[in-house]
Amino acid sequence: MQGLSAAPSAAFLLLLLLRLSAPLLPAAAARGAERELDPSSRLAAGAARVALHYLNFQAASPGALQALGQVRKATVKSIPDSGHKYYLQFTTEDYKSRENAGSCLATVLYPKTKSPPVVNIKCIHTKDQKQIQEEDNRLYQKIRHQTKPIIGNNIPDSYGNIEPALEPVWALAVAGSSYIMWEKSTESLGYFMAQVKSVKQWVRKDDFIEFDYTVLLHEIPTQEIISCHMRLTWLPGHPLKVKYFCASENQGLEDGSGMESGSAAGILHERGANF
Numbered sequence: 001m002q003g004l005s006a007a008p009s010a011a012f013l014l015l016l017l018l019r020l021s022a023p024l025l026p027a028a029a030a031r032g033a034e035r036e037l038d039p040s041s042r043l044a045a046g047a048a049r050v051a052l053h054y055l056n057f058q059a060a061s062p063g064a065l066q067a068l069g070q071v072r073k074a075t076v077k078s079i080p081d082s083g084h085k086y087y088l089q090f091t092t093e094d095y096k097s098r099e100n101a102g103s104c105l106a107t108v109l110y111p112k113t114k115s116p117p118v119v120n121i122k123c124i125h126t127k128d129q130k131q132i133q134e135e136d137n138r139l140y141q142k143i144r145h146q147t148k149p150i151i152g153n154n155i156p157d158s159y160g161n162i163e164p165a166l167e168p169v170w171a172l173a174v175a176g177s178s179y180i181m182w183e184k185s186t187e188s189l190g191y192f193m194a195q196v197k198s199v200k201q202w203v204r205k206d207d208f209i210e211f212d213y214t215v216l217l218h219e220i221p222t223q224e225i226i227s228c229h230m231r232l233t234w235l236p237g238h239p240l241k242v243k244y245f246c247a248s249e250n251q252g253l254e255d256g257s258g259m260e261s262g263s264a265a266g267i268l269h270e271r272g273a274n275f
Contacts, residue, residue: 034075034087042221044074046190047086047117051106053182053191054119056095060240062171063135064127065095066102084187085109092123095174096167102126110187117185136236139168143209149201150211156195169199169211176232177215179242184217194218194225208235217246 037044048071056065069091077085086108092101106121143150155170156162162170173196181191197214204210213230226246233241 034077037074037076037086039071039074041074043076043187044071044086044088046185046187046220047074047108048088048090048104048106049190050108050117050182050185051088051104051119051121052092053178053185054117055104055121055123056175056178057182057240057242060175060234060238061132061136061236062139062168062175063132064125065171065174066092066123067095067098069093069100079109081112083110083112094127096171100126116183119182133236139171140209140236143168143201146201149203150199151201152196152199154195154197155199166199170196172211172232172234173199173213173215173230175234175240176213176230176242176244177217177228179240180215180228180230180244180246181217184246189222190220191226192218192220197227208233208238210234 045068048068052066052068059065071088071090073087073089075087077087079085086106088106088108089103090106091103093099094101102123102125104121104123106119108120109118111118150166150169152163152166152169155166155173174193177193181193184191194216197216199214200212202210202212210231210233213232215228215230217226217228218224219226228244228246230242230244
């Protein structure tokens with residue numbers, strides 16, 4: 001499929017969908033003016049990454065993982081009693097190859113409460129769905145045909161290398177960590193996945209694959225490294241299941257599921273759940 005720059009009608013339709021799918025704003029908010037942001041600013045890039053964290057988790061597809069390319073346009077509006085809402089246009093890259101992956105339009109609302117950012121996103125992808133499904137199935141079969149449960153540490157290593165046999169494990173960790181990074185992100189704090197510190201595969205009798213991870217998240221702009229324990233369950237074509245606990249938090253286990261099929265984010269966690 002073509003990108004937004006080559007298909008202005010598609011871009012218009014995506015923008016229209018975003019506007020129509022957003023809840024009606026209070027009259028006072030509707031009268032508020034949107035403020036232009038420098039597309040290269042940390043706030044604009046941070047909001048775009050939050051939208052992609054949400055998208056990567058909801059896609060539940062290692063073959064569809066995307067990273068931020070370039071923010072083309074960004075504005076922000078203060079919504080009374082709700083928070084700051086960002087309106088974004090940006091390009092994306094394939095997470096692994098860094099090749100052009102498409103373009104997206106998104107809104108990101110940072111609530112004044114301690115809820116996760118509310119994301120609404122629509123994208124035009126360069127990969128077609130069949131290609132993504134084939135990649136996911138190859139990755140799944142690679143994991144299923146291991147003679148022993150997968151165990152690994154320090155992915156990537158200190159030189160930035162990932163063993164080919166562990167690339168599927170890394171890709172799944174990125175998809176699962178996207179849930180954590182989306183939920184923990186705020187207007188002032190963002191996250192990158194830095195490393196899989198350890199991973200262990202659990203043997204199951206059904207078709208699902210399951211891993212226990214310890215992942216290290218790089219917090220921006222504090223530069224802190226946050227360690228999170230994550231259990232992930234996945235089967236191609238099914239929602240991703242994620243439960244996690246981060247060492248820096250005095251709280252119960254977070255529980256996430258990609259059950260939602262729409263583009264609007266909801267609160268997907270349960271506190272106090274157990275593995």
